[in-house]
Amino acid sequence: MxxxxxxxxxxxxxxxxxxxxxxxxxxxxxxxxxxxxxxxxxxxxxxxxxxxxxxxxxxxxxxxxxxxxxxxxxxxxxxxxxxxxxxxxxxxxxxxxxxxxxxxxxxxxxxxxxxxxxxxxxxxxxxxxxxxxxxxxxxxxxxxxxxxxxxxxxxxxxxxxxxxxxxxxxxKNLSEYFLPFAGKKILMSHPSFYYFFRDFGIGTVSLFEGHGDEPTISELKDIIKAAKSGEYIAAFGEYQQNNKSIEIVVREAGIAKSELDPLGIGRKDFKDFLNWNITRIMEVINVH
Missing domain, CATH: 3.40.50.1980 (Nitrogenase molybdenum iron protein domain)
Structure with missing residues (x-):
C-alpha cells in the first residue's frame, strides 16, 4: 500500500x-x-x-x-x-x-x-x-x-x-480600548451584556430584567433625567427584546444608541458572534 x-x-x-x-x-x-x-x-x-x-x-x-x-x-x-x-x-x-x-x-x-x-x-x-x-x-x-x-x-x-x-x-485588546471608559455607565434595554461590560469596569443600568416588567412612566422620567445629565455614555437595545422604552429615552435624551445581539443571529462561529457585537459597541461609544 x-x-x-x-x-x-x-x-x-x-x-x-x-x-x-x-x-x-x-x-x-x-x-x-x-x-x-x-x-x-x-x-x-x-x-x-x-x-x-x-x-x-x-x-x-x-x-x-x-x-x-x-x-x-x-x-x-x-x-x-x-x-x-x-x-x-x-x-x-x-x-x-x-x-x-x-x-x-x-x-x-x-x-x-x-x-x-x-x-x-x-x-x-x-x-x-x-x-x-x-x-x-x-x-x-x-x-x-x-x-x-x-x-x-x-x-x-x-x-x-x-x-x-x-x-x-x-x-486583551478590549481591556486597552475600554480603559478610558472604566467607571462609566451604559444604558441597556435588558441586562444581557452585564458580564461583558463588567469585565472592563463599565457599569450597566437595565430598563427591565425579564419579560413584561418594563419601566413605569415615573421610572422612565427618572432615567431620561439621568441620561440628559450625562450619566450614560451610550444606550443599547437588543434584537430579541421590546426596545420601545429605550427608544423613548434615546429620543428624549439624545444619547447614542445601537442594537446588540446576545444570541448571534447568522453568526458563523463564536468569535464572529462576539466581534459583531463589539463592532456595534465601538461604533456607538466612539460617538461619545
Whole structure:
C-alpha cells in the first residue's frame, strides 16, 4: 500500500472508531462553542433559534421528542429557559445527560459581591462574560465532554485551548480600548451584556430584567433625567427584546444608541458572534 494511501486509510480508521455524540444545546452561543470544541466530530443541533427570546420560549411536542432522544443536552440554567426548566429537570432525574452551564459559575458568582442585587436571582447571561468563558465555561464543557467520550479527549482539549486563546486575545485588546471608559455607565434595554461590560469596569443600568416588567412612566422620567445629565455614555437595545422604552429615552435624551445581539443571529462561529457585537459597541461609544 502506497504511503499516502496508508495515511488516509489510517485517518479514516481512527475517525470511524470515534463515537459521535448527539448533542442539543438550548441556545445558539453554546451551539457555536460546541461546534468548535468538537470540531463537528459530534452532531450538535440547536433547539431555540437565535431570533427567539429564550426567556419566553415554550417547547412543542417535537422539541420534547428531540430532547428525549439525544445523548446530551446543554442548557444555560439560572432560569434562562424558564419554560423548559421543569422538563429538563425531569429528563435529568430520568437518567438523561443534562449539563447546566450555570453549574460551572454558580459558586463564583454567588460569592461575588457585585454579581447580582438579588442572591435568589443571578443574571443568567453568563456566555457574554469573556472571563467567565475562559476560566470556567469552556474548561467545564471540555471536561464534561471528555468524561462522556474520553476517546476524543485530545481533540476536545486542543480545540478548547485554541478557542480560549482567541478569546483571551480579544479580552486583551478590549481591556486597552475600554480603559478610558472604566467607571462609566451604559444604558441597556435588558441586562444581557452585564458580564461583558463588567469585565472592563463599565457599569450597566437595565430598563427591565425579564419579560413584561418594563419601566413605569415615573421610572422612565427618572432615567431620561439621568441620561440628559450625562450619566450614560451610550444606550443599547437588543434584537430579541421590546426596545420601545429605550427608544423613548434615546429620543428624549439624545444619547447614542445601537442594537446588540446576545444570541448571534447568522453568526458563523463564536468569535464572529462576539466581534459583531463589539463592532456595534465601538461604533456607538466612539460617538461619545
Amino acid at each position: 502506497k504511503p499516502i494511501i496508508a495515511i488516509i486509510f489510517l485517518i479514516l480508521l481512527i475517525t470511524s472508531s470515534l463515537f459521535a455524540l448527539n448533542i442539543i444545546t438550548t441556545i445558539n452561543p453554546y451551539y457555536l462553542l460546541l461546534k468548535e470544541i468538537t470540531a463537528e466530530t459530534d452532531n450538535v443541533t440547536l433547539l431555540i433559534e437565535p431570533g427567539q427570546n429564550p426567556h419566553i420560549y415554550s417547547p412543542n411536542v417535537e422539541d420534547i421528542r428531540k430532547l428525549s432522544s439525544t445523548d446530551l443536552i446543554v442548557a444555560n440554567g439560572f432560569e434562562l429557559e424558564s419554560f423548559l426548566t421543569e422538563k429538563l429537570d425531569w429528563l435529568e432525574r430520568s437518567g438523561k445527560r443534562v449539563i447546566f452551564v450555570s453549574s460551572y459559575v454558580d459558586k463564583v458568582l454567588r460569592s461575588s459581591s457585585d454579581s447580582t442585587p438579588n442572591e435568589d436571582h443571578i443574571n443568567p447571561h453568563i456566555w457574554l462574560g469573556i472571563s467567565l468563558l475562559t476560566k470556567y465555561i469552556i474548561p467545564g464543557l471540555t471536561k464534561d465532554l471528555m468524561k462522556i467520550e474520553p476517546s476524543k479527549a485530545n481533540l476536545y482539549t486542543e480545540n478548547a485551548e485554541k478557542l480560549i486563546d482567541n478569546l483571551k486575545e480579544i479580552y
